[in-house]
Amino acid sequence: MQKTVYRTAIYARLSKDDGDKEESNSITSQKAICEEYIGKHPDLELVETFVDDGCSGVDFERPAFRRMEEALRERRVEAIVCKDLSRFSRNYIEGGRYLEKIFPRLGVRFIAINDGYDTLTESRQSSSFLIPFKNLINDTYCKDISVKIRTNLDAKRRRGEYVGSYAPYGYMKDPKDKNRLMVDEYAGGIVQQIFSHYKDGMSICQIADHLNETGVQSPMEYKIACGIHYKSAFKKTEEAKWSYNAVRRILSNEVYTGILSQGKRGTPNYKVHVVQERDERDWIRVENAHEALVTYDDFMSVKAMMGRETRATGEESDSNPFSGFLFCADCGQPMVRKTVPSKGKKYYYYVCSSHRRHEGCSPHSMNAGEIARTVKNAIASHIASILDLSETLAYIARLPESNRLMLTYDAQIAKLEEEMEHLHRMKLRIYEDLTVGVIDKDEYADFRKQYTDMLEEKSDALERVRREQKNAMVYGDTEKVWVSMFRQYETIEEVNRRALMALVDKILVHEGHALEIVFRYRDEYSRMSEFVKSHAAILEKPSDIATDSNSGEV
Numbered sequence: 001m002q003k004t005v006y007r008t009a010i011y012a013r014l015s016k017d018d019g020d021k022e023e024s025n026s027i028t029s030q031k032a033i034c035e036e037y038i039g040k041h042p043d044l045e046l047v048e049t050f051v052d053d054g055c056s057g058v059d060f061e062r063p064a065f066r067r068m069e070e071a072l073r074e075r076r077v078e079a080i081v082c083k084d085l086s087r088f089s090r091n092y093i094e095g096g097r098y099l100e101k102i103f104p105r106l107g108v109r110f111i112a113i114n115d116g117y118d119t120l121t122e123s124r125q126s127s128s129f130l131i132p133f134k135n136l137i138n139d140t141y142c143k144d145i146s147v148k149i150r151t152n153l154d155a156k157r158r159r160g161e162y163v164g165s166y167a168p169y170g171y172m173k174d175p176k177d178k179n180r181l182m183v184d185e186y187a188g189g190i191v192q193q194i195f196s197h198y199k200d201g202m203s204i205c206q207i208a209d210h211l212n213e214t215g216v217q218s219p220m221e222y223k224i225a226c227g228i229h230y231k232s233a234f235k236k237t238e239e240a241k242w243s244y245n246a247v248r249r250i251l252s253n254e255v256y257t258g259i260l261s262q263g264k265r266g267t268p269n270y271k272v273h274v275v276q277e278r279d280e281r282d283w284i285r286v287e288n289a290h291e292a293l294v295t296y297d298d299f300m301s302v303k304a305m306m307g308r309e310t311r312a313t314g315e316e317s318d319s320n321p322f323s324g325f326l327f328c329a330d331c332g333q334p335m336v337r338k339t340v341p342s343k344g345k346k347y348y349y350y351v352c353s354s355h356r357r358h359e360g361c362s363p364h365s366m367n368a369g370e371i372a373r374t375v376k377n378a379i380a381s382h383i384a385s386i387l388d389l390s391e392t393l394a395y396i397a398r399l400p401e402s403n404r405l406m407l408t409y410d411a412q413i414a415k416l417e418e419e420m421e422h423l424h425r426m427k428l429r430i431y432e433d434l435t436v437g438v439i440d441k442d443e444y445a446d447f448r449k450q451y452t453d454m455l456e457e458k459s460d461a462l463e464r465v466r467r468e469q470k471n472a473m474v475y476g477d478t479e480k481v482w483v484s485m486f487r488q489y490e491t492i493e494e495v496n497r498r499a500l501m502a503l504v505d506k507i508l509v510h511e512g513h514a515l516e517i518v519f520r521y522r523d524e525y526s527r528m529s530e531f532v533k534s535h536a537a538i539l540e541k542p543s544d545i546a547t548d549s550n551s552g553e554v
Helices: 025-038 062-075 092-106 124-158 185-201 204-213 217-225 244-253 296-306 369-396 400-435 441-475 481-487 499-504 523-534 541-548
Strands: 004-013 042-055 079-082 111-112 171-174 177-183 261-262 284-286 327-329 335-343 345-352 504-510 514-519
Touching: 004 062, 004 177, 004 327, 025 079, 025 284, 042 062, 062 092, 062 345, 171 185, 185 244, 185 296, 185 499, 204 244, 217 441, 244 296, 296 499, 327 499, 345 369, 369 481, 369 499, 369 504, 369 514, 369 523, 400 441, 481 499, 499 504
Parallel strands: 004 042, 004 079, 079 111, 327 504
Antiparallel strands: 171 177, 261 284, 335 345, 504 514
């Protein structure tokens, strides 16, 4: 038997995407349309209004909708009135499940005014096609909006535009362009101090304590002080302080090198709102997107050192510059420092941590002072060698013959490419010979293998020549940044942590007080040496050397 009066609820929804675009979709407009409709129908009695403001129609995890569903199940509401189907749902599958299964089972009357849809009067045959089709259109619209937003954001990221809600600490959004980062002079200076302190040997905990003691506001408190409405899950106390993690996050963030890495996390699609971490290969990374606060080289040095930091929290950094650099040459474990007091003085020496834990390795014990002297002499010798090679490279670049060498490389490359093209043609020709019966299958296989082997040889030779040409272009140009790095320490008097981070990768301690120092940029140094050796014939020509001497250059 048909009811005479239905206890009716109005349902209105507005998402963030369309909130400012159409006045007709506003909550006020939706409620007015529904109230007017109910007023004209005596069989509908308005008992409650449910509003989801700022909620997507893709899913049904909406606060007001859940309350309305509870009212329906408790029979407090018997009918729902919406402005149109898109206000109810933009999810084809879930929307259809409610309209075709859940509402009929609960005996709920559903009305979508602008779509002319009323389950009381709609025939089963007509609605079975029309409503799913409209739901599909609404779903497709939502998907289309999502794709457009994602595409637009990705395009901005690839152009190096910043799309985050808040600028990283040390930067601020440009008032003239909210997608561009510019340096915040105060916070940027704090970031540079943090990197400088770490390079000077302060531990991460010591840096955090120092910042708190000197009254430097933490990133969160600084944002709040600047009037930014900022909330974070990292805040544990009423006033956020600098912590180990806060400092480490800054030291680990490559944004301070001018590199913008975005798209690190996101939702799988427009129907799933759970944020997931993305593979690093899918990040959008743009170099030189904004002004750098630290050099990339310093950043990588700090990153490498943080990965093998072995200092205790309270250990004085200036008295232990080798922390994180010394390793046992036999077992590969870090060397640890031991202190031996004697006659009112303290003596330091290093010992293998495996031996100290009684894990089988020998002590490899070595006095800290001896290590410092040996490392200092090795650094001075290595720098002298680098600078000597650098001067030789500059000399080669000034010789007229070096220019002719570049032309020789081009000629070699052209000849090798021509020979490879000829071999490719011959390889194709033997197949034609096979098809017409000039050669049999065994002969074809032999010829094919010969040409394949020859092509591989030519390809390897071509790669070698191109590599040599690249090196000639690189080393015949200007002094490289890494050479300048070593040049800064040409007159080094004492080994400190900053020098070690700039020049040394690690130091291996052998038995018998022998050290093996692995310098940074060893691949570049090796290529430089090979390049100089490959030009030995030019350097031996007396005419060139005499010409150079006459010019007053060494």
